[in-house]
Amino acid sequence: MDYQNRAGANKGSGGVAGASETAVDRRERLRKLALETIDLAKDPYILRTHLGTLECRLCLTLHVNEGSYLAHTQGKKHQTNLARRAARDNKDASLMIQAAPAAQQVKKKVFVKIGRPGYKIIKIREPVSQRMGLLFTVSLPEIKEGERPRRRFMSAFEQRREIPNRAFQYLVLAAEPYETIAFAVPSKEMVDQEEDPESVWEHWDQDEKVYSCQFLFK
Secondary structure (H helix, E strand, C coil): CCCCCCCCCCCCCCCCCCHHHHHHHHHHHHHHHHHHHCCHHHCCCEEECCCCCEEECCCCEEECCHHHHHHHHCCHHHHHHHHHHHHHHHHHHHHHHHHHHHHHHCCCCCCCCCCCCEEEEEEEECCCCCCEEEEEEEECCCCCCCCCCEEEEEECCCCCCCCCCCCEEEEEEECCCCCCEEEEEECCCECCCCCCCCCCEEEEECCCCEEEEEEEEC
């Protein structure tokens, strides 16, 4: 047989390699190169399963051995996902840098607390409509000069001190340098102050340093 006219081949060779053989040879060369240069212990995306296989957590692919995994890391899919992850991380970092100055402007107020103030709670009944309500009186003799007590209502699911109970809500009162206190009250609908201005009443006695607050239930 005459081998002289076979294009690109010598006597005894297998002929010109096709596209599939070239791809297999390329993957094998990349695998050997990766085995020599890449430390799998430092790869954040490799995961060894209980079956002994390897999983790429970035691409969600399974591989039977380290060589197969390393060949995957040199492929187009893994490299594209790496580029996308890097772009997303850079975007998140830039957003955090932009948000940092605004967060630094809000500083938590720190002061020495002197304990809880004295208080008294009285059940009341409105004489005309016979609606029930509560009157709170809090004594604050050591309140900070120029400070005025602040109060607000809080639902049971906002607080983190007790197991939430939808049957209660909390009246929270704050006044420096005293500790913030909260009163658990029934979670009933209260009379809107716009409907009845006298249903919710509060008064701060600047001379006696006594804060009073009253509200009625519907």
